[in-house]
Amino acid sequence: MKFTLDWLLEHLDTTASADEIATALTTVGLEVEGVESQGKALAKFVVAQVVKAEPHPNSDHLNICKVDAGTGELIDVVCGAPNVKTGMKSVFAFPGTYIPGKDFELKGGVVIRGAPSNGMLCSAAELQLSNDHDGIISLPDDAPIGEKYVDYAGINGVVFDISITPNRGDATGVYGVARDLAAFGLGTLKKTDFSPVPSVGKGPIAPLPHQFSGDEPKAIRKFAGRYIANVKNGPSPDWLQARLRAVGLRPINAIVDITNLVSLGWGRPLHAYDADKVEGTMVLRNARGEAFDALDNKVYTLDDTMTVIADDKGPLCLGGIMGGIRSGVTEETTNVFIECASWDPELIARTGRKTGIVSDARYRLERSVDPALTEPGMELATRLVLELCGGEPKEPAISGEDVFANTVVEFPLGEVRRLTGLDVAPERIEAILTSLGFVAEGSGDTRTVKVPSWRPDVTQKADLVEEVMRMVGVDNVPVEPLARLNHVAPRILTTIQNRRRIARRTLAARGLNEAVTWSFISHDEATRFGGGTEDRQLANAIASDMTDMRPSLLPGLLSGARRNANRGFADVTLFEVGQVFLSDKPEGQHTYASGVRTGTAKIDGAGRHWLGKAGAVGVWDAKADLAAVLDALGVDIEKVQVLPEAASWSHPGRGGRIALGPKVTLGWFGELHPAVAAELDIDGPVAAFEIDLDALPEPRKKATKTKPALDLSQFQQVSRDFAFVMDRSVTAASILKAAKGADKTLIADVGIFDVFEGVHVGEGKKSVAIEVTLQPRDKTLTDEDIEKVSAAIVAAVTKTTGGELRK
Amino acid sequence: MSLETDINMLRADLSAAIAAADTEATLDAVRVSALGKKGSVSALLATLGAMPHEERKSAGPAINGLKNEIAGLIETRSTQLKGAALEARLKAETVDVTLPLPPAPTARGRIHPISQTIDEITAIFSDMGFSIAEGPDIETDYYNFTALNFPEGHPAREMHDTFFMKPGPDGVKKVLRTHTSPVQVRVMQKTNEKTAASYLTPSQDPPIRVVMPGRTYRNDSDQTHTPMFHQVEGLVIDKDSHIGQLRWVLEEFLKAFFEVPSVTLRFRPSFFPFTEPSMEVDVQCDRSGSEVKIGEGKDWLEILGCGMVHPNVLRNAGLDPDVYQGFAWGMGIDRLAMLKYGMPDLRAFFDADQRWIEHYGFRPLDLPTLFGGLSS
DSSP states (O other): OEEEHHHHHTTEEOOOOHHHHHHHHHHTTOEEEEEEETTGGGTTOEEEEEEEEEEOTTOSSOEEEEEEOSSSSEEEEEEOOTTOOTTOEEEEEOTTOEETTTTEEOOSSEEETTEEEOSEEOBTTTTTSSSOOSSBOOBOTTSOTTSBHHHHHTOOOEEEEEEOOTTOGGGSSHHHHHHHHHHHTSOEEOOOOOOOOOOOSOOSSOOOOEEOOTTSOOOEEEEEEEEEESOOOOSOOHHHHHHHHHTTOOOOOHHHHHHHHHHHHHSOOOEEEEGGGOOSOOEEEEOOSOEEEBTTSOEEEOOTTSEEEEETTEEEEETTTEEBSTTOOOTTOOSEEEEEEEEOHHHHHHHHHHHTOOOHHHHHHTTOOOGGGHHHHHHHHHHHHHHHHOOEEOOOEEEEOOOOOOOEEEEETHHHHHHHOOOOOHHHHHHHHHHTTOEEEOOTTEEEEEOOTTOTTOOSHHHHHHHHHHHHOGGGSOOOOOOOOSSOOOOOSOHHHHHHHHHHHHHHHTTOEEOOOOSEEOHHHHHHTTOOOGGGBBSSOSSTTSOEEOSOSHHHHHHHHHHHHHTTOOOOEEEEEEEEESSSSGGGEEEEEEEEEETTOBTTBSSOOTTOOOOOOOHHHHHHHHHHHHHHTTOOGGGSEEESOOOTTEEEEEEEEEEETTTEEEEEEEEEOHHHHHHTTOOSOEEEEEEETTTSOOOOSSSOOOOOOOOOOSSOOEEEEEEEEEETTOOHHHHHHHHHHTOTTTEEEEEEEEEEOOGGGOTTEEEEEEEEEEOOSSSOOOHHHHHHHHHHHHHHHHHHHSOEEOO | OOHHHHHHHHHHHHHHHHHHOOSHHHHHHHHHHHHSTTOHHHHHHHGGGGSOHHHHHHHHHHHHHHHHHHHHHHHHHHHHHHHHHHHHHHHHHOOOTTSOOOOOHHHHOOBOHHHHHHHHHHHHHHHTTOEEOOOOSEEEHHHHTGGGTOOTTOHHHHTTOOEEBOOOTTOOOEEEOSSSTHHHHHHHSOOOSOOSSTTSOOOOOSSEEEEEEEEEEOSOOBTTBOSEEEEEEEEEEESSOOHHHHHHHHHHHHHHHHTOSOOOEEEEEEEETTEEEEEEEEEEEEOSSSSOEETSSSEEEEEEEEEEEOHHHHHHTTOOTTTOEEEEEEEEHHHHHHHHHOOOOGGGGGSOOHHHHHHHOBOTTOOOBTTTBSOO
16 A cells, blocks of 8 residues: 555654654554655656747757756757747756656757757656646746756655555555554554534435345445535646555546545545436445446446445446446536445455456455444545535435444453563553553453454454554564473474485485476376376366376476477486375375486486497386385385386386285386377387385384394305296296295395397297305205205296296 | 536526516426426436536536526516516506596486475474474365464455365365465364374374475466465464564574574564464565675565464364464475575476576485584
8 A cells, every 4th residue: 555655644743754654664564565755756857948949940840949957058959749839837858867658768969850959848648747748747937947846846755655464454544554653652643523514405315225135145234425416526636636646546536536535545435426327216235247337447247246336227336346437426527426335344355356356445345444434434525525626515325334343352461471472561551552542441460452443353362462562563572592392302204204305315316306396287197197086176277287186296207308308408317206196185195206217317327428328218227216215215125016017107018016915006117108208298218107105114113123133154155047948928026936935044045147038048938047045054055955955946936937947 | 518517508598598588488488498397407407316426516506506596587587577567467457537437326316405495494493392294285275264264255365366176076175275374273183083194293282393394386376476386384382482482483493594693583563364463574684686695784575474373273273272372484495495595586496497406406415404514
């Protein structure tokens, strides 16, 4: 909200400077967003006289002028304004001056059709003072040549711009701001004359009937109207125009300007109707789907939740929001009907939202306006109309009832100290509350506090504490250390938080870059990656590719990879550790750790290097990343199931699932399915994995685990190699399991050191070579012992795999 | 020909042969030709047996002397040759150590500034005795608004630019949480239900000290707003926690986070439905240069909102506001990161541009701790 210093001074008797006022405003919670000198942009313009103006010989509309701008020399200026004439005084800009209405800096030494021109005589539009661009500004003859125009015209005032929080409807007028400043100790609040203005008989408009049926939403509470006959409307006086312009409003005519003055000055919105344009009876009712031509020159379709002021022809005004064009007050208006009404803030807010109309009335009424100001506001407006436009006020037309909260709070004064730590004397607390309009009664430790009608936001003790605190100043609250715990801090991170942290650092240590991508993705992507159900869709998405909560991190990472590729980086490593949404329930939110490698972005580096050229990324890179994270989180990939079951996004023959038992899936890895890659517009190889960090087994309850005793055998290990030929479809996992099972005490380890296929092992066959490590426990192995276990291994592997030992 | 002549000739021949041998193999051939079973020196030694005693007395030492002399020469030459061979091998094995290696994986992978900042925040608050709590991103209207004392239809709800979820099968009104404050209620409220998900922190009894980082969402996108961003919420509940302590916590946190010896804060009364009194906090800074410097200068920068937890919120969570009281605050993680590390554009945070992550990211093992220094 904007207001000028001189406007404030009409409500506040103070000697404080603009700086002191700005500091005080922020301290009491009316945050100053800007303090501007109104004339700052116009500081370089001066008053000047056109000493001579004669027609330009080479033009039919230009004049060549000699201008006296108080510099001691006459300045040559070519001027195109139709009203320029010898002897007139106007506003002059020297070369180098910024012209706000034109948004350029004036050049000097220019020649216009052969005549030199060193400056400019300006119109009001060029100074952005009004829309008048029909000619240059004409100043009275006594305007002093050479003086700064802003000083001469008195447009050098200070403009404050403050931000009002939604609870402070009372501060949406300059008067309310002054009340806060007075309570803060910055001066004395000046009272406004709200006294009734005598009437001259009854007006032609009767109190407006409230035409609502039982359970209809009814926004109107009390409607006060006043018919004023025979007004002389016209432009409002300069002081009022200047005041409105200073805060960014366009003066319209005296009556409309008065409604704006009361709205901004007292936070009490009004509306004025041209009474002669009202047809039939004025009533209050809800709209009936009518189209409404509003004063902002737009047409709105109103519905039956919105209250209107209507006549026989339809809505005249959308209640509490904006008036209509049909009954708008113009300079020709002679009979006016002034409305000052009290509305339900919630319903005003709802109508405002539905129509999208942003008006000064809505801004105030949805924050709530003092219900005690309905009739006084009408009287004030009447008085101002009489002052500026004359006329005969008729008897007020009043219907409905205001709603008063009449809140009373039992306020133990110790609450101030309890909640803030501030020691404030009881007298000071009382004084603050009183100056804010509260009535504090009683003595001792507790006061019974009556809340003023303009502060419906104050309902309980804590609200009163805030009132006291903001007047004392939060900066005066003594800082007190929060006591340290009297024990070592318990565990700070939960298991899942710890897992995320470890997963992140592990993946980064493997050369992957951490990305943070949107939680919402396109519907197609969500569906492709296992989501897309309605419960995970936004009702009001911000963009068509951000509609669905992601069921997987991969779409975001793959999109990121594609953007990098489009920038010319084909070798990309990205990972994310973040939330995915398997349903709309809290338990449907899991944390995944996922990563992608594209092109040749292998762990040892991408692209060509003198040490060797990196090959395309593939399933093994994905499996290695996944295994590294599992290992970092205490899960040995050798001890969980690696199943040849590809994820839906994966190449069916180059992807696997990591499982723990029949029910729990820990993750997936693989190469991106070529069809998915094509859908996502991604070229080249992609290796990807995802791990469900929530699916990992919970750690044991007891945090500290004793390690099993270290069993070091004194006998040397022996190793033996075997090669088998078997069907191509036999999995390595089954071979290893069979070999290990042949002798569980003696066999310490089994590794695969060679796998190959080729014509000499047979069509559809493969050869797998394993190395078995034997660890004797109680004696050195004899050849016979080794023979025996070897035979068992061969038997077990051939039996499980259906293969045979290669000779 | 006398024996002495034979010995001298042999010595001369063999010495020359040994000196001429330029490989271990030719030297060994000389050794065999001299000292081998059929070697020339061995043959001479063999003549001793047939000699008369007197003759042998003088011939023995002479021949043995030759043998030892030759063996010594061979040994010396052998050592020479071995040394030369090693030297030649080392020379041949020499490489250009200035050839660059590919960067190690740890030199390539980077942690996103948001994760790093959350880790930094965690490190500081853990020292003050706080633990970390979380709530769901898809939140019920109740937790996001109602429980936090946002009345239906209140303009403050509108200020949140809320993302609404399409109605799900359970018919519960859900939104994408517009702030991390709903976690406050989840932490405070008494519930007999088992926590539905492992990340949801079980409710706690006072005294409570938690910080709650997470993703938040608003339907807003421009130069300085993204529809998704990150906030961290703090909550302290006890029987005597007041604004004086709130000021201390925030000052200490900001000092530690920005790693400056002091910060000056300005508390402005403000309005949030879920706190009373409510305040916004500005930090003094210097904005004259290209980057914002915290802890110096004369400008103010709004950095967070805070206040005493509203009595209605305490009641909604089942706590008696005449017994328990406390304070809460919330601030933007992305914004803290931008202020500390100088990223100019919020939107780039979520673009997954590899160049950006490499430039603004952190080394995998730069784990922020208080004992090791927050940022190294």
